[in-house]
Amino acid sequence: MLSPQSQLLERNLELFDTGNWLFINPSDAYFADLLDNKPATFLHQYFDIFAESVRVIPSCEFDSRDVSQREHGFCIEQKASGHMHWFSPFIPAEKTFSDILIFMPKSKPHTQMLLAMAHSALSEGGRIHIVGENKGGIKSVAKLTDKIGPNQKIDSARHCSLVTVMPETTGPAFSPADWLTESEYEVDELTWEVVSLPGVFSHGELDEGTRMLLKKGSDRLRGRVLDFACGAGVIGAYLLKRFPHLDMQLLDVSALAIYCAARTLNANQQSACLLAANGLHGIERNFSHIVTNPPFHTGVKTDYTITRRFIEDSKQRLASGGTLQMVANRFLPYPGLLGDVFPQTHTVAQDTRFSLYMSTTG
Ligand SMILES: C[S@@+](CC[C@H](N)C(=O)[O-])C[C@H]1O[C@@H](n2cnc3c(N)ncnc32)[C@H](O)[C@@H]1O
Incomplete structure (x- = not known):
């Protein structure tokens, strides 16, 4: 079933017609189906939605030495229905996007870290979008993004809002060590x-x-x-x-x-x-x-x-x-x-x- 956040995005599908989109932490595995043939990449920090999205991997095993010795940890890549899905803690280094949409997490520090990560991975003139539930604090997202650039509310419904931020400059490189x-x-x-x-x-x-x-x-x-x-x-x-x-x-x-x-x-x-x-x-x-x-x-x-x-x-x-x-x-x-x-x-x-x-x- 589509989450309330995905139902709000469903009303705005024309937004995804152009651009090179990255979606971070979709709140369900069905949102990707709405994008049909549109190219898109998904970064999943949660294995349940990743596994449901790619419909093949029940679990994954890592050696702690491999993970701790690489700054960006690991990235499991899997294609499904023409989309790329990553299970990874971070956006892989060197990847850039014109538009990055964050499904807002519950914790404010987590949101701040995702915003910094997204800002660093935008191509010139790119935009960050945030969708979240009103009870999850989306209404105060402006306070978290005011250093990045002006924001605009695009839509709200299903007790959720969608906000777009237009960064004024490109973001500094994201380093996990800083967090x-x-x-x-x-x-x-x-x-x-x-x-x-x-x-x-x-x-x-x-x-x-x-x-x-x-x-x-x-x-x-x-x-x-x-x-x-x-x-x-x-x-x-x-x-x-x-x-x-x-x-x-x-x-x-x-x-x-x-x-x-x-x-x-x-x-x-x-x-x-x-x-x-x-x-x-x-x-x-x-x-x-x-x-x-x-x-x-x-x-x-x-x-x-x-x-x-x-x-x-x-x-x-x-x-x-x-x-x-x-x-x-x-x-x-x-x-x-x-x-x-x-x-x-x-x-x-x-x-x-x-x-x-x-x-x-x-
Ligand atoms: C209460 S915390 C305990 C963390 C740690 N053991 C500690 O004591 O500090 C629960 C953990 O469960 C994880 N978790 C939530 N849902 C899960 C699931 N379906 N399968 C496995 N882990 C899950 C969360 O990511 C979180 O790290």
Whole structure:
């Protein structure tokens, strides 16, 4: 189904008749179909929409050393219906476009980084366009773009707006290094480095749920361990520091997260296998343990289909005697969901906000 942002763009399709267009982070995989034979390139920072757009790749594997040693990380390229799709944290260097349309992300620093990236990749006289939901802050986009150039509202409908910015000069070269933050975290006297970027979970600070997981989680880990939904690689790097013998693997849907996780491992003189995937979809290997601060349900929602699916898939992927350790907001009904799937689940730790659960395959 077309997202509200794509429905607004559908009313303005003539905009895309001319020019060399790049679309960043489309909010659904169906918008590309509206462009028919028009040439277009898509930069996806999220693997779920990328995989749905190209309809072939269920997951992708990287070596953290390859990713951390290249400034722009990685770029998986795939053609589909005459369009080029990239799964990458950044616009590949040297590529330029006459028009770049950003689907506005939730976080303001992430929007600012995408604007800087887009500005640097415009050919002379090029334009930046931003589409976003009114509740997502599109109305205040002028404040973020006033240093780039004047802007004009093109259309608004479906609780969304489309704004065009006309840059007055070409943008400075975009360097990921200008946006990276390196922090030292400490848990029970063990310190480690974490490298992060805008748009990555808990950018620049250790999440309190994650802290509980690291402090109270099991120290009886062995074999292949998955840091599911790894973000900047906080959990994976900490576990490798404590238990260097582990075969650690880190998975996330976000290219920015995978890029940061590779940098985090490198900053701690570690290396590991990184996986881009949507949940555990397309992951066929087994793990001795899965450790996670999962993405699902930070708000008050009542649909637990995705979480249930993840818990069921975890059980499938765990070797006999394996464990799933999961920290979550305390109010979420996870003990019931875990108990429906695993023969044994217990609460390892709890405070006013978070609970840490451990499930065993038996
Ligand atoms: C709560 S954060 C945890 C990050 C990190 N483990 C930490 O503790 O700081 C959840 C992570 O889940 C990722 N994520 C969201 N949806 C996902 C999906 N469908 N599959 C895999 N990862 C996903 C997000 O990109 C985010 O990095």
